[in-house]
Amino acid sequence: MKLYGYWRSLAAFRVRIALNLKGQPFDVISTDLIKGDQFDPEYLKLNPQGVVPTLITDDGVALNQSMAILEYLDEVYPEPSLLPADPLARARVRALCMIAVADIHPLVVPRIRKYITQDMGHSEDELNAWIGNWTKKGLEAIEAHLSAHAGTYSEGDAISLGDLCVIPQVGAAALFKVPLDPYPTAKRIFDTCMENPAFFDARPQAQPDFPEDMK
Amino acid sequence: MKLYGYWRSLAAFRVRIALNLKGQPFDVISTDLIKGDQFDPEYLKLNPQGVVPTLITDDGVALNQSMAILEYLDEVYPEPSLLPADPLARARVRALCMIAVADIHPLVVPRIRKYITQDMGHSEDELNAWIGNWTKKGLEAIEAHLSAHAGTYSEGDAISLGDLCVIPQVGAAALFKVPLDPYPTAKRIFDTCMENPAFFDARPQAQPDFPEDMK
Numbered sequence: 001m002k003l004y005g006y007w008r009s010l011a012a013f014r015v016r017i018a019l020n021l022k023g024q025p026f027d028v029i030s031t032d033l034i035k036g037d038q039f040d041p042e043y044l045k046l047n048p049q050g051v052v053p054t055l056i057t058d059d060g061v062a063l064n065q066s067m068a069i070l071e072y073l074d075e076v077y078p079e080p081s082l083l084p085a086d087p088l089a090r091a092r093v094r095a096l097c098m099i100a101v102a103d104i105h106p107l108v109v110p111r112i113r114k115y116i117t118q119d120m121g122h123s124e125d126e127l128n129a130w131i132g133n134w135t136k137k138g139l140e141a142i143e144a145h146l147s148a149h150a151g152t153y154s155e156g157d158a159i160s161l162g163d164l165c166v167i168p169q170v171g172a173a174a175l176f177k178v179p180l181d182p183y184p185t186a187k188r189i190f191d192t193c194m195e196n197p198a199f200f201d202a203r204p205q206a207q208p209d210f211p212e213d214m215k
Numbered sequence: 216m217k218l219y220g221y222w223r224s225l226a227a228f229r230v231r232i233a234l235n236l237k238g239q240p241f242d243v244i245s246t247d248l249i250k251g252d253q254f255d256p257e258y259l260k261l262n263p264q265g266v267v268p269t270l271i272t273d274d275g276v277a278l279n280q281s282m283a284i285l286e287y288l289d290e291v292y293p294e295p296s297l298l299p300a301d302p303l304a305r306a307r308v309r310a311l312c313m314i315a316v317a318d319i320h321p322l323v324v325p326r327i328r329k330y331i332t333q334d335m336g337h338s339e340d341e342l343n344a345w346i347g348n349w350t351k352k353g354l355e356a357i358e359a360h361l362s363a364h365a366g367t368y369s370e371g372d373a374i375s376l377g378d379l380c381v382i383p384q385v386g387a388a389a390l391f392k393v394p395l396d397p398y399p400t401a402k403r404i405f406d407t408c409m410e411n412p413a414f415f416d417a418r419p420q421a422q423p424d425f426p427e428d429m430k
Contacts, residue, residue: 048359049314061303067282067317068309075302087290088276094283099264102282102317112322115348126335133330144263 001026002056004046006033007207008175010105011066012053013168018070020198021159022077026055030209033110051109067101070161082161093155096145096162100169104138107131108172128176135173139183142166146185154189159196167193171203216241217271219261221248222422223390225320226281227268228383231417233285236374237292241270245424248325266324282316285376297376308370311360311377315384319353322346323387343391350388354398357381361400369404374411382408386418 001019003026005012019026031037031052038050046062047054055063055072063069074082083090106112108131116122116130146154146166154162170190173180180187193199204210216234218241220227234241246252246267253265261277262269270278270287278284289297298305321327323346331337331345361369361381369377385405388395395402408414419425 049356063306065310065313067313068306071309072306091278091283091287094286095280098280098282102321106317106321141264
């Protein structure tokens with residue numbers, strides 16, 4: 001398979017973890033969101049929204065939207081399963097995913113940053129206040145969920161889609177200089193997951209397009 | 216079942232459609248997002264994030280996050296199925312859902328409006344420009360998806376979760392005074408769905424807490 005992504009895209013990070021866990025090799029095609037590679041006409045044929053990730057299946061089909069891709073990979077490559085069997089537990093996992101995928105991440109993506117600084121005329125400091133506010137609010141919601149339902153991982157003692165969505169968000173908090181002390185369960189699960197090569201190798205810092213000057 | 220929702224919540228709208236399609240009766244508990252009912256300590260026990268909807272199952276379990284609730288209802292009440300059988304088609308449906316659920320809706324919810332006006336000091340006109348911008352961008356993405364994959368409904372000729380997520384968003388565009396002419400496929404499917412009582416009865420205007428002075 002081929003994955004159009006970018007080192008710092010949290011959505012691409014989720015998909016990289018899933019592909020690693022499923023043991024599916026993939027080629028990364030770096031799509032530089034700062035340079036605007038996502039608006040290249042050839043890329044827009046694969047992803048009309050102009051966002052990453054896009055997964056190209058072995059049959060050449062382009063799949064969009066990380067959460068849809070995660071569910072697809074779990075259906076087509078069922079081992080190891082990334083959703084519990086019990087419908088209530090599956091609902092809990094997906095609810096946790098949605099806190100990250102819908103309620104935090106879309107607020108801090110490049111198109112939003114650009115609108116806030118360029119269209120609304122805000123400073124970098126004001127943009128960072130926006131990012132910090134929603135990152136903290138999201139981590140509070142994640143921690144509340146985890147403190148009720150987590151075991152070794154975010155839902156009991158098996159890795160689930162919940163971890164694939166939470167871990168990139170926790171990693172991003174560090175990047176945004178949001179202290180993790182108020183979120184001890186999230187921090188513990190992050191540390192546990194980072195001992196697993198499927199997560200460790202998927203992190204932004206391990207990507208071939210991670211900038212030299214940030215190493 | 217019991218559904219904590221609010222007449223104008225697009226996320227609650229999605230769940231109402233699903234319950235109607237599945238033939239599952241439910242009691243609505245109006246949660247006034249303007250008055251702040253979602254932050255009532257009793258409600259926060261059911262939904263620590265302080266958002267709607269929350270679905271209380273017949274066994275008294277509280278489920279959060281509309282997309283997780285939709286998937287749960289489709290698993291537990293399989294008829295009529297709201298996801299196609301083919302994994303690629305399922306991925307398309309879920310990708311369409313995510314455009315609405317993750318990429319448009321979270322940008323226009325009450326907590327964001329409040330931050331933009333109160334914390335960032337923007338006028339109502341500037342807030343409306345924000346809402347209009349993301350609503351249009353989202354509808355463009357939805358229309359691009361639909362023009363490639365829609366039949367009678369958003370994925371072929373059967374109602375799917377894609378319709379449950381798109382229809383409330385199209386209805387909201389009218390509320391936000393965004394003209395629908397540039398999105399003819401979305402408009403056509405909206406009109407088709409509104410002929411179905413499961414959708415029609417779930418619309419904001421049909422809810423018991425819809426304000427008298429807006430009728």
